[in-house]
């Protein structure tokens with residue numbers, strides 16, 4: 001059985017590699033499309049700042065000029081946004097007319113409200129016609145605010161009884177002391193009142209540690225290094241559309257590639273080699289397994305080549321968890337091979353298989369999130385997407401590539417994919433065996 | 443070596459093989475002769491475990507085809523009627539694959555492949571893609587592929603179909619040689635000459651039924667060793683011929699069909715000149731005067747009332 005399996009796989013691989021035309025279709029065309037996509041969306045060597053920047057407006061707030069500049073600069077340096085400061089009326093118009101994808105409205109008296117511990121409400125207006133880009137803005141802003149709130153919470157939990165409002169006796173408002181000229185703040189310490197000075201020193205110290213905590217990326221929006229930043233927060237979608245499209249398209253190409261390999265079973269039936277094989281010392285299980293192994297080897301190679309090409313040329317992060325990436329590639333290819341093996345075996349001709357698999361691949365590609373992120377679909381369809389094997393492959397790839405996760409974070413996806421692969425293979429062999437019993441296997 | 447009892451194979455309502463029984467001894471070269479659609483391929487498919495029989499039983503090389511398909515598969519070689527090869531691979535790659543499938547590897551595989559390439563005279567084309575082969579070359583490689591693993595029983599399904607006389611001669615010679623080395627062969631064909639030349643025993647199959655079975659020479663003797671003489675004769679002269687023929691010791695009656703008289707005679711050397719003289723004397727045409735020696739064609743015609751190649 002094992003030597004038979006080896007012979008079958010070796011023969012198939014030899015034929016695939018010898019067949020220049022199919023190699024071109026298998027690797028050349030996907031690579032070309034990857035390249036075009038990379039130039040359009042990607043970063044890295046060819047892509048510059050990556051995806052064309054999302055226009056957004058900022059309005060309101062009473063940020064000191066320095067912070068305002070920092071915020072603008074930080075947002076623009078992500079490469080994702082072009083920022084326009086305006087007032088809230090104008091911002092509303094810009095969003096309504098589609099000139100910006102989103103507007104962030106800062107509350108009035110932002111700083112003093114913040115230092116007094118009042119609620120600070122940011123408003124984000126999204127362009128309803130631009131789900132993806134507005135969604136990216138929303139997710140990023142949510143992330144920034146989340147960090148902000150976390151740090152504030154950390155501070156408050158350290159000093160639960162700290163009420164900044166108490167300092168009425170100070171000559172200047174507290175925020176002036178701590179956000180303004182440091183020399184002035186130090187001068188305020190030269191008071192004769194020893195108790196007050198001690199109190200002030202303590203405040204100063206706490207203020208310094210608070211200030212320090214605000215120096216963290218959330219406030220500064222120090223986002224030059226996109227990759228570190230993305231790794232910190234996994235709730236937001238890809239900041240680079242190519243991060244999403246590369247694995248999604250690689251999986252989609254892989255599905256077609258798998259069809260091409262499994263389809264060979266029908267060619268072998270038509271040229272009678274399958275019948276001849278079945279008169280030899282191999283059973284249908286070995287033949288099915290042989291095609292499966294060939295498909296998995298070819299398809300996972302194809303996936304890895306496309307991902308690595310994307311990584312090398314366009315700076316997609318594929319190298320962080322190579323083992324996880326390879327395992328996901330093999331598991332996804334395995335699930336695909338099993339599913340298409342079933343589809344190939346329930347029909348009797350190559351033509352019928354082509355028709356069936358074409359419809360299937362397009363529908364599954366759509367539902368599973370290979371054309372656009374599945375989160376953009378209505379919740380009902382979202383649930384349907386989970387029955388597709390490619391959904392799980394996409395999800396695992398996106399965890400690794402977009403969110404920088406490792407092997408242990410994709411165990412769920414790997415389990416689902418291997419289950420589909422195993423059960424699918426068993427079903428395929430069963431169908432094949434029934435065909436043989438009826439005399440229509442070959 | 444091969445034993446078939448009451449084999450029936452139906453495709454839906456089509457009865458392709460209808461209650462066939464025969465056996466082939468070890469070392470025998472058995473010919474299964476029949477026209478298109480007779481059921482030859484179907485019989486081989488059942489024997490090679492590709493198709494389940496509808497009824498009946500078959501044992502090949504000691505293994506029951508229904509109960510021990512694996513045992514059968516290990517012991518047989520099959521050369522299908524179609525060229526069942528990978529056209530996108532070279533001759534050597536093809537043979538290597540079929541050898542590996544049966545567990546050959548390394549030096550053994552290499553040696554066997556070269557041996558078979560030599561045997562079918564394709565050594566010079568070993569690297570060439572099969573798609574660029576001529577029909578005869580493909581046929582030879584198709585045969586070699588079925589021999590790679592050294593089977594005990596070889597099923598050959600019309601292995602010479604569609605190739606010229608020279609290529610056919612080579613294939614037949616190889617088969618004869620293999621048989622002399624002890625290989626049991628079941629050979630199907632619709633070429634009479636092949637069966638006559640090659641086989642020890644012959645089964646004639648027609649529309650799924652075995653219409654004759656036995657030793658080749660016995661079968662021919664069955665029809666008798668009389669020759670058949672036929673010539674054109676207008677119907678109104680038949681009476682004269684009948685009177686004349688009483689002294690010729692005929693086998694059976696004189697037949698007259700479509701303006702043609704046929705008579706079966708024991709002593710052709712004596713009768714033929716007399717007929718010629720009579721025809722000449724009567725100013726009747728001499729062309730179309732023919733003498734048939736009995737052969738499988740005659741047998742087939744007698745059995746089915748049809749010519750083998752129609």
Ligand SMILES: Nc1ncnc2c1ncn2[C@@H]1O[C@H](COP(=O)(O)OP(=O)(O)OP(=O)(O)O)[C@@H](O)[C@H]1O
Pocket residue numbers: 453456457458459476477478479480481482483484485523632
């Ligand atoms: N898969 C099939 N489905 C239905 N009928 C079939 C099938 N295969 C063969 N037949 C029918 O069974 C009969 C016997 O076919 P078979 O191929 O065994 O004949 P054969 O003797 O090999 O003919 P040939 O010399 O043309 O190869 C034919 O009437 C054929 O039409």
Ligand SMILES: [Mg+2]
Pocket residue numbers: 482483484523599
């Ligand atoms: Mg046939």
